[in-house]
Amino acid sequence: MEIMRVVDELVCTRRMPGLQACALRVLENQQGAMSVATDPVGAPPGQWVFTTSGSAARLAMTDATTLTDLTICGIIDNWVPEATVVAGQQSRT
Amino acid sequence: MEIMRVVDELVCTRRMPGLQACALRVLENQQGAMSVATDPVGAPPGQWVFTTSGSAARLAMTDATTLTDLTICGIIDNWVPEATVVAGQQSRT
Amino acid sequence: MEIMRVVDELVCTRRMPGLQACALRVLENQQGAMSVATDPVGAPPGQWVFTTSGSAARLAMTDATTLTDLTICGIIDNWVPEATVVAGQQSRT
Amino acid sequence: MEIMRVVDELVCTRRMPGLQACALRVLENQQGAMSVATDPVGAPPGQWVFTTSGSAARLAMTDATTLTDLTICGIIDNWVPEATVVAGQQSRT
Amino acid sequence: MEIMRVVDELVCTRRMPGLQACALRVLENQQGAMSVATDPVGAPPGQWVFTTSGSAARLAMTDATTLTDLTICGIIDNWVPEATVVAGQQSRT
Numbered sequence: 001m002e003i004m005r006v007v008d009e010l011v012c013t014r015r016m017p018g019l020q021a022c023a024l025r026v027l028e029n030q031q032g033a034m035s036v037a038t039d040p041v042g043a044p045p046g047q048w049v050f051t052t053s054g055s056a057a058r059l060a061m062t063d064a065t066t067l068t069d070l071t072i073c074g075i076i077d078n079w080v081p082e083a084t085v086v087a088g089q090q091s092r093t
Numbered sequence: 094m095e096i097m098r099v100v101d102e103l104v105c106t107r108r109m110p111g112l113q114a115c116a117l118r119v120l121e122n123q124q125g126a127m128s129v130a131t132d133p134v135g136a137p138p139g140q141w142v143f144t145t146s147g148s149a150a151r152l153a154m155t156d157a158t159t160l161t162d163l164t165i166c167g168i169i170d171n172w173v174p175e176a177t178v179v180a181g182q183q184s185r186t
Numbered sequence: 187m188e189i190m191r192v193v194d195e196l197v198c199t200r201r202m203p204g205l206q207a208c209a210l211r212v213l214e215n216q217q218g219a220m221s222v223a224t225d226p227v228g229a230p231p232g233q234w235v236f237t238t239s240g241s242a243a244r245l246a247m248t249d250a251t252t253l254t255d256l257t258i259c260g261i262i263d264n265w266v267p268e269a270t271v272v273a274g275q276q277s278r279t
Numbered sequence: 280m281e282i283m284r285v286v287d288e289l290v291c292t293r294r295m296p297g298l299q300a301c302a303l304r305v306l307e308n309q310q311g312a313m314s315v316a317t318d319p320v321g322a323p324p325g326q327w328v329f330t331t332s333g334s335a336a337r338l339a340m341t342d343a344t345t346l347t348d349l350t351i352c353g354i355i356d357n358w359v360p361e362a363t364v365v366a367g368q369q370s371r372t
Numbered sequence: 373m374e375i376m377r378v379v380d381e382l383v384c385t386r387r388m389p390g391l392q393a394c395a396l397r398v399l400e401n402q403q404g405a406m407s408v409a410t411d412p413v414g415a416p417p418g419q420w421v422f423t424t425s426g427s428a429a430r431l432a433m434t435d436a437t438t439l440t441d442l443t444i445c446g447i448i449d450n451w452v453p454e455a456t457v458v459a460g461q462q463s464r465t
Contacts, residue, residue, distance in 0.1 A: 001315035001349055003305075012143070015167030016134065016153055024143075026096075030313060034123060036094035036143045041295065050291070050303075050315045052348045054147050054333050060295055060346045067153045067166055069145045070094055073346055074294030105236070108260030109227065109246055117236075119189075127216060129187035129236045147240050160246045160259055162238045163187055198422070201446030202413065202432055210422075212375075220402060222373035222422045240426050253432045253445055255424045256373055280408035280442055282398075309406060320388065329384070329396075329408045331441045333426050339388055339439045352439055353387030 001050045001073060004029050006043045010036055018067035025072065027051065037070040048079040094143045094166060097122050099136045103129055111160035118165065120144065130163040141172035187236045187259060190215050192229045196222050204253035211258065213237065223256040234265040280329045280352060283308050285322045289315055297346035304351065306330065316349040327358040373422045373445060376401050378415045382408055390439035397444065399423065409442040420451040 010024035023039045027049070035051075040061055043049045049072045051057075057071040058064050103117035116132045120142070128144075133154055136142045142165045144150075150164040151157050196210035209225045213235070221237075226247055229235045235258045237243075243257040244250050289303035302318045306328070314330075319340055322328045328351045330336075336350040337343050382396035395411045399421070407423075412433055415421045421444045423429075429443040430436050 001303075001347065003313050003315060010143070011170045012167040013170055014134065018153060019166055024094075034096050036096060041293065050289070052346050054348050055149075056334075056337060056346050056348045058149060059344065060297060065152065067145050067149050067164075068094065069147050069149045071346075073298055074291040077290045077292055103236070104263045105260040106263055107227065111246060112259055117187075127189050129189060148242075151242060158245065160238050160242050160257075161187065162240050162242045196422070197449045198446040199449055200413065204432060205445055210373075220375050222375060241428075244428060251431065253424050253428050253443075254373065255426050255428045280396075280440065282406050282408060320386065329382070331439050333441050335427075335430060335439050335441045338437065339390060350439075352391055353384040356383045356385055 001052050002029060003048060003050050003076065003079065004035070004037075006045050006047050006049060006072075007034070008045055016067055018065065021063075022061070022066060022068070027070075027072075035070055037072050038066060038068040039072045041072050041075060043072050043075050048076045050074055050076060094145050095122060096141060096143050096169065096172070097128070097130075099138050099140050099142060099165075100127070101138055109160055111158065114156075115154070115159060115161070120163075120165075128163055130165050131159060131161040132165045134165050134168060136165050136168050141169045143167055143169060187238050188215060189234060189236050189262065189265070190221070190223075192231050192233050192235060192258075193220070194231055202253055204251065207249075208247070208252060208254070213256075213258075221256055223258050224252060224254040225258045227258050227261060229258050229261055234262045236260055236262060280331050281308060282327060282329050282355065282358070283314070283316075285324050285326050285328060285351075286313070287324055295346055297344065300342075301340070301345060301347070306349075306351075314349055316351050317345060317347040318351045320351050320354060322351050322354050327355045329353055329355060373424050374401060375420060375422050375448065375451070376407070376409075378417050378419050378421060378444075379406070380417055388439055390437065393435075394433070394438060394440070399442075399444075407442055409444050410438060410440040411444045413444050413447060415444050415447050420448045422446055422448060 004027040007026045025039045052073050057068045060071040097120040100119045118132045145166050150161045153164040190213040193212045211225045238259050243254045246257040283306040286305045304318045331352050336347045339350040376399040379398045397411045424445045429440045432443040
């Protein structure tokens with residue numbers, strides 16, 4: 001599972017029927033890359049969450065036929081990403 | 094799901110029978126890398142879309158035996174990618 | 187699906203029984219990384235092709251129990267990769 | 280399977296019901312990137328472990344419907360990562 | 373499928389029951405990153421092999437419930453990786 005931060009809701013009026021009822025969130029990973037995830041948890045912008053991918057992302061939805069490959073599974077209580085990541089990278093560069 | 098921009102249609106006269114009826118699009122992700130996706134939505138070049146991958150990509154097609162691993166699931170209404178990505182990367186470099 | 191160029195056949199006399207009848211190709215992606223794919227299309231070296239991965243790669247083979255995770259799905263008619271990729275990367279660097 | 284080091288437990292009070300009974304660990308890979316994995320082995324912080332991903336991650340749990348895409352499969356007895364990785368990278372740079 | 377070099381056996385006395393009977397190998401890819409794979413072929417250290425990932429990795433094992441996501445599928449007869457990769461990268465840098 002990946003650790004990501006909720007950036008925003010995704011505004012998308014034209015989408016596949018298989019995604020119609022899902023809340024969609026724009027997430028940013030620890031390297032700054034953006035993804036879109038379905039959100040059955042209700043995570044507000046700014047929160048750090050962890051996500052599951054692949055077929056597990058579908059199982060995490062109430063309706064397991066949802067057309068997702070990334071789902072928010074939980075909200076992380078305390079996360080200090082900058083310090084941790086920078087420290088981890090510096091010890092290797 | 095990934096956020097990508099439609100670059101063009103893919104012209105490909107010689108392909109597997111399992112892909113015969115699908116519209117194929119060349120997509121570019123936010124780092125400039127190219128992929129090919131099946132398009133059941135009808136997304137024109139220049140639009141920002143989000144895609145689902147893996148087995149969910151097949152479920153997103155009318156015919157779930159389509160030989161795809163990437164399908165366009167929706168068109169994003171407003172996306173300002175350059176500013177967002179550059180800001181995200183600068184805060185980490 | 188990914189866009190790749192056929193580099194060569196893979197010579198491999200000692201392999202798993204589940205791959206015995208397949209033509210194997212060495213492919214290079216647009217960043218120069220090499221992979222191996224099964225080839226039901228018959229793509230000659232130098233051609234640009236697109237590939238499907240994961241469980242779709244097995245469905246693309248005549249025998250869907252083939253031990254592959256990457257299969258060539260079609261030959262791209264016209265592809266000018268250098269210019270496109272370089273342009274895409276420069277606008278972000 | 281990937282080689283990773285256990286950094287910490289993940290504190291996460293609000294999570295999906297399908298993850299309720301699982302121990303969660305924050306892992307760091309050899310490049311310093313963080314992930315979250317389910318841990319049926321009981322690996323303490325500081326240990327090097329190897330993980331399985333995708334649908335195999337679910338099969339590795341006692342309850343195969345667990346919403347995970349990354350599970351710790353074993354603890355590596357002796358691992359000297361810095362030296363090995365630096366040597367591997369230097370020979371290519 | 374990926375092209376990798378066998379570095380060593382993996383010594384791991386404490387592992388999940390679902391991996392008990394498998395030979396495990398540490399592999400290095402062409403960029404120097406390490407992974408762990410199950411080995412039904414018997415590939416000695418130093419050999420270049422190709423691997424299959426995802427659910428195909430399980431199908432490649434005699435027991436298809438093995439908890440693996442990476443399996444060695446064949447030994448490559450002749451591989452000159454340094455020259456090929458460096459040439460491929462230089463033409464793009």
